[in-house]
Amino acid sequence: MYIIKQLRRKNNISQSQLGKEIGVSLRTIQLYERKDANIPIKNLTKIAEYFGLTIAELYMHEVNDMGEAYTKRQPFTKHGSVFYPLEHGKYLVMAPLILVEWQKKYIENLRKDNFSNPFQGGFIIDFLTEEPHRIFEVSGDSMNDSSAESIPNKAYVLGLEIKKELLTRNETLWHQSYILVCADRIICKQLTGYNKEKKTLQCHNLNTSPEFQDFELLLEEVLQVFKIEKKQF
Template structure:
């Protein structure tokens, strides 16, 4: 059975053949999932990881190489292998990797998240999003949906509208240290009135400021400076799930 046939089997068995329900479950466009299942489009590791991230009950060994049953033996339990002090949940996968489940802030929840973070009053738990990772991390991680096209320059480096990114928070006590922007060029920055996704291209350690840069070369996205006094949270982006497979 080819990989596209195994994906078709997931759709048939778990979603009664509904392409719309399958696409919705894995946060993808129906025409994209139809292309996967048709066999006319190459299916890369990013597709496999997205399916496993959104459907953790599917066995990674089966999806990757058709080894063993499609469903995990303990799929109904869905018990984390580890929950870190920051509340991040980790589930073991058969390929030696981990499914990492973190709080998720979609664009529609930006304002709510900002208000509740400012007031330190989280009345309802956030949605969650899954990523496939190689190892367990003990920092504070969150997922954000990207809004707009300011970080889209039509290259593989782009962070496009609707992409989901995994961010690791840098605590405020380290903001005035030298930021590792070569290793982590892209950041999610939470302000009092919005959430930004930008590159940090310069840092003035004496003044406590950073220069934010957009990948989109359009003049409306020119560089600008932010003071650390105006920033509430900073996350360096360590992984992306593209909205365009």
């Protein structure tokens, strides 16, 4: 992001100094200062806070190659998320972030039909949808097999909510990764099928370690389903 370079120079801070402040290398800061840098939420938050800004403000002040601010439309709110129009039809979505320690509270609020969440995270998306977005912190390494599809412990994933009934009749949704909000927990799994007789979802772990066994989950135990669209480590 060019705005990081501008803020750093304005405050007379070297790349090495900024890297030390947020706990990354000089090379990482150099990569972050590129136009289309993919910066993890936790580090982007640290950078924003270091300069006294929010993540949204960083994106709203992003500049182009000539040092001119992009012309953007006004942000808008939808399904609890704030969308900031960027260039080339992209959007920054600031969505509710459900951290591991907040999962039980999220489920409690969901049961009470009283959604409230004190945390937000940001992802760049390519298009708008009618379905709600949520960001989840993943717990455990059951989906970590070191492949391109891997989702390691403490990763952040952007989920797009879908109706769970779709999983009972749409085979194109199989063999993809999901966040499943259940009555007693929130899990990240790949879904491989639906057993009509048992009314269960077939849950698959990418990690082949013996401690991570595939299992079936009753559909009625699932409160929400989010198809994972993007992830950050």
